[in-house]
Amino acid sequence: MSGPSRTHAATGRDCRVRRNLSVPMRDGVRLATTVYLPLDEGPFPAVLVRTAYNRSGLYDAFYPTHGLALVVQDCRGRYESEGDFAPFVHEASDGCDTIEWVGRQDWCNGKVGMYGDSYLAATQFYAAPQASRALRALNPRFMAGDPWKRAYYCDGAFSLALTWSWLCFECASRVSHAAGMPLLDVREVLRALPLISLDERAGAGQVPHYRDYVQRSRYDAAWQALRVRDWCDRFEMPVLLIGGWYDNYAAETTANFVSLQRQAPTPELRRSHRMIIGPWTHGIGCSPVLGELDFGEEAMRENDATHRWLECLLHDGDPREFQQAPVRIFVMGANLWRDEYEWPPARAHAVHYYLHAGGRLGLDRPQDGEAYDRYRYDPDTPAPTLGGNHSVGPYNPGLYDFVKPGPFDQRPVEARADVLAYTSDALESDTEVTGPVTLRLYAASSARDTDFVGRLTDVYPDGRSITITEGVIRARFRDDVWGTPRLLEPGTVYAFTVDLQVTSNVFKKGHRIRVDITSSNFPLWDRNLNTGNDPATDTEMTVAEQTVYHDAARPSHVVLPVVGA
Template sequence: MNIRWERTGSAPVPDHARQHRVRMRDGVRLATDVYLPPDISADAGADADTGTGPQELPAVLVRLPYDKNSRYVYFDRIASLFTARGYALVVQDVRGKFRSGGQTLPFLREPLDGYDAIDWITHQPWSNGVVGMFGDSYYGFTQWAAVAAQHPALRAIVPRVTTVDFNGTTQSDPFDPSPVGRPVWLEGIEYYAHYWVDNTVYDFTPDRSVRPVIEQYEQAFTAMGARSAWFDLLAPRYTNLLPALGRHPFDARPVPVLHCVGWFDNISVPHMRDYLELASRPGWDAVQYLWAGAIDHENYHLDLAPAAPADDHAHDESALDRMLPGYAGPALDFFDVFLKGVRPVSSLPKVAWELGHDGWRTAEAWPPAGSTERTFWLTEPARARGPLPGGTLSDEPSDSNRDADGYGNGDGEQSVQWVYDPESLVPSQVANSFSFLQSYPDEARLAAREDVLVFTSPALAEPLDLAGPIGLALRVTSTGETFDVFAKVLDIGPDGQAHMIARGQVSVRSLPAPEEIPVALGHTGYRLRPGHRLALTLAGSDYPMFLPSSGSTENPWTTLAPKPSTQTLYADAVTRLTVTVLADPGATGSASATASGTPSV
């Protein structure tokens, strides 16, 4: 065993921040930075030069586990954008992380700690008693936890690339009797082994050759001399997080929400589910807003993918400066309405969304008015196991599979098989799906594998504008007791390069196999340009992003001998890809854009 690892601690507090040790109700103190406009005194709430007149401000709170002073979250730079607009920015290390005290466990204390942090803000001399919250991923979840706690000062939130239920994204409940669930998102659970061990962060690469898979992490914990209690809780079992919050956030007092979704974010499916549920709930519906851009979890943009060194904001300071106005701008506009009241509610579009390759638009609802469903049938399956173009995505089912009504199975049923081999897994195309657009891989080589099926449409004569949900229905049987299906929708360019638009995956109990297997591929806004083709790939694994199937009723974390299987896909009236399209491309028009590339509101 030779596991190499690195440990990263706290970065220095910047000179323009003032750090406080804020006491929680149980006595634990959390490290908290306050950024104020330069003319505001942190001590007296008065003009720093004249000392006269109270200068009370609305505050925006961020609660995160990634070191409030790190280059990774760049809040020392973001702060100047907030303070220039007249906000105090308050950034806090959550309990058990970096400079904050307490036990290192995610999620469980966030409602109470969020309430106490907001309460502390309201008692500061520079505070006017109005608080909003902002942030990505886990620091999007801490906003939902604070909503559940219902502090009256919390007036608006801007959760970005996140979801209310992170544990629900990683795996399915094994006690759920449904035959169709989700594969274990190994990358998602592995996150806890890196970020939730102690106050610091551990960087290591597991030995992917080791079996059982759980032993890869046991080796890493042994080498580090420390382990993650939350990883131990989740792997190899399922834990339902939401009851621990005491109150589901959606059952709390409604607050205005700007959902900032990335079409290429690996958490976009549950985030869109959160938005659509709240947009349909009386009381919540009037204050739900959607901003949806062609970005991934780490804020890389489709227009710059793959990221050249000069455009990679993770490493280039000028690229970061160019990225930040578009990152913070929608939130600041939102807070100007709901925290300051200096702009009318009517100035905010209910939906601001980006059509990939064609710019920003606005709508009254999502999907936009005028969108319709279009169905593609998977035909010519005999050609599907091989390189592009493979089988065909057709506007009608195969003639041989129609009955007298035009849609049933005919006498000439067509099918194709693919093999799941646990000794030759289909490799994940990116090392880190959180920054998918940073590398934006060409998937053509993946489509050429024998164990991957591919179906491709004819080349488009006109643009095809995708604007809404994408769904897949399959009829598949297997020789295994359990099997996984990984589906990707691709854009095939005239040069033969294949780039992912959306993805989805299911885990199936095949005894008996369901007649129809639904696969949700989330939502998107994306233009397929003339000369391009729409494609669909199907595979049985995606490792190491997802835990490989055991092929049996054994736990995939602990099995020493996962079983191979053969899957049969039936190209009939059940098996179809459904996309949501704008009926008249370009009819809704592009919104006016700011220098940051997002719509002007």
């Protein structure tokens, strides 16, 4: 998980610096804080950043040079702050206490805004429902609103790469030890079993938070307590959400936006929320190139959105002055920004592309007598992660070397015997897909539990099969991701819904649409060992025979939200 972009250190020529302040919380714990003030006479609006990743180096000269104080604070138990770090547990109360402290300083005019990526975004969401009226604007970027649905788990599968690296290296002690990851054979560590032992295999000892997360492999009260988008009815300030199509939290960003709008206590506040989604992974890109695609210089146009939002709102501007439309998205393929007035776009209509024999994907429904397809999934030789929608980054050295997010050619993975690929005819015209993508899969397994992974790709005329979006479903959660898990009856055909997140992509004329189906994406997600045992402690493996059906009674298909056709 990442933090805000780091810029040059404060020099004293563009601000006044108050270092090593100790801000008291309600329980007496004191949090290390640095304040950067404009050179002009105050008081000023203030921008607050609360980080788990070291406040040192998070200075951004934009704020003090535009009449805004910048306040950067280490979260409880991190770096120079007192107390013990427990992910998310103290961020509501500590955030509220800090907002109140900032608001009553003589250099502050009583108006506070916040911004930040990932965990720094979560500190905003947890504090907002209880915060004083001093909190006037938020900018959470690249965050989950339901960490069970799509963060530490993904529709029942354990988010191994993210959770292991974050809890065992970044947050296992007061300071980060991520720099030590390259000293390990990370691939081999992640292959080890049982999962619960991977903290010790990483040399971190027993990490309580890692062990807690890996053992809570079903939705429970503790996961529910972290579902922050359920609290959106208590937000009293405008929120700008920023996300990336290739981030782990693309669909979480849109779900958070929908919740903010639906739960807004007043029509005025509902009209004030904004969302921007760009061609990014887990952070705003500093280059138009991502993975194996170049989105052009236009992709960089919204890189200053945070600056513009906070400057506008904290200087008494209206959200419509920042951006007239509630939603701004980057349409990949066309490589342009476009404003939308609702999400998902109401003009998008659901188009079903059906799986057929021979690896064909078509608009025609399958007929009786069409053959099924089979493959063998062996968890000892899982399909590797190759790009995709996730949050591993350069801040995960040693892991990022072989688990990079973004659009990559999937042909090396599609060549495996345990991957089924279904491909459309060449498109006769440009086809835009904007909104949530869902795979409806009729399948059976010889195992008591297994995973089904779906992936949507854009096949170029030269044969490249570029990832657009992907998802997974752990079979035991086929009925309800938040409900009671139920093991499979081997050989029985079930209907599985695989959430492939969200996207906006134009499949150009002459391109083809492809759907890949397999049972692993490792180490992004943990391997399902196919036994039905407890994933945290299981060490046994069994090979699963997977059968995918595509006949008249069991028409497996992908649902694409098509705009303009």
